[in-house]
Amino acid sequence: MNQIKGRQSTKFEKDVYILGCASVVGQKEGEGPLGDNFDKVVKDPMFGKKSWEEAESEMQAIAARLVLEKCQIKADDIRMVFAGDLLAQSIASCFGLVDLNRPLYGLFGACSTIGEAISLGAMAVAGGYANHVLSMTSSHFASVEKEFRFPLAYGNQKPPSSSWTVTGSGACVISSEKSNVKITGITSGKIVDFGLKDSQNMGACMAPAAADTISQNMADFDRNPGDYDRIITGDLGKIGREILIELMKQKGYDIRDNYLDCGMLIFDSNTQDTNAGGSGCGCAATVLASTLIPKLESGEWQRILFVPTGALMSKVSFFEGQSVPGIAQGVVLEYVGKEK
Structure with missing residues (x-):
């Protein structure tokens, strides 16, 4: 079974499905054009926590619980987790997913992390190493400003070419179980x-x-x-x-x-x-x-x-x-x- 395709691609011979997805966002994202599509919109930017970093971890925890509930599976059904974020040493993922008590592979692909997580999850399922894999990531406007730019209190001005970091977490269960x-x-x-x-x-x-x-x-x-x-x-x-x-x-x-x-x-x-x-x-x-x-x-x-x-x-x-x-x-x- 040769799944190698061209120079950089893989074509899966074994069926790999996205069993379900979940999304959690902040208030600004909820006020945008896709607001009605998100599973959960949280108006409190602190997510009930004491720091921006803890808030992002809580956001991941919420997204993970939501996707498991939507897929009607338990944490123990997840063979492995592929997750990462923008914070140093991926602390949002490490602290946010600790209570799942599942094997974790921490990733860094910057804003491409969900693509990396899904790709690795799909390879794991296609290779027969897992039946269910959780692939997810997150970012938080305030934690990223603190990490890469300036604390919010600094009030720095952004040029028109800059972007606005999304406060949100997205999670997908990659599975051998059939879906659409x-x-x-x-x-x-x-x-x-x-x-x-x-x-x-x-x-x-x-x-x-x-x-x-x-x-x-x-x-x-x-x-x-x-x-x-x-x-x-x-x-x-x-x-x-x-x-x-x-x-x-x-x-x-x-x-x-x-x-x-x-x-x-x-x-x-x-x-x-x-x-x-x-x-x-x-x-x-x-x-x-x-x-x-x-x-x-x-x-x-x-x-x-x-x-x-x-x-x-x-x-x-x-x-x-x-x-x-x-x-x-x-x-x-x-x-x-x-x-x-």
């Missing part, structure tokens, strides 16, 4: 570095990586953009979106007609002050769980290419004047109806 949505393949992303150093313009930093992964997916699976109902990136925002469209044209692909970006879907640019759009690990994860998967479950979409994107930077690399490399993880999701 199958993971049929993945395209693992490479680190792509165009030498850009502006961390306030992450869309531009990540767009080259998105173009690399999408074009490689087309080559590996011998497909064109029209073979997907939608190609959906994580959080490139308004600026990154236009850059990606131009880069894809240079590679011979026109994606404008069926291309969406989670960072532009989650907020209303006309009524919400979010600059270029949404970002953070929770951006793509919550949009996937709340909006994209339901469209596949209903059969409205038959096949999508989900490509969450990440800016691979840290406080250390930023202060040392390093560039901001990007990475993008591609996941092929398909509607399969009620298989027998």
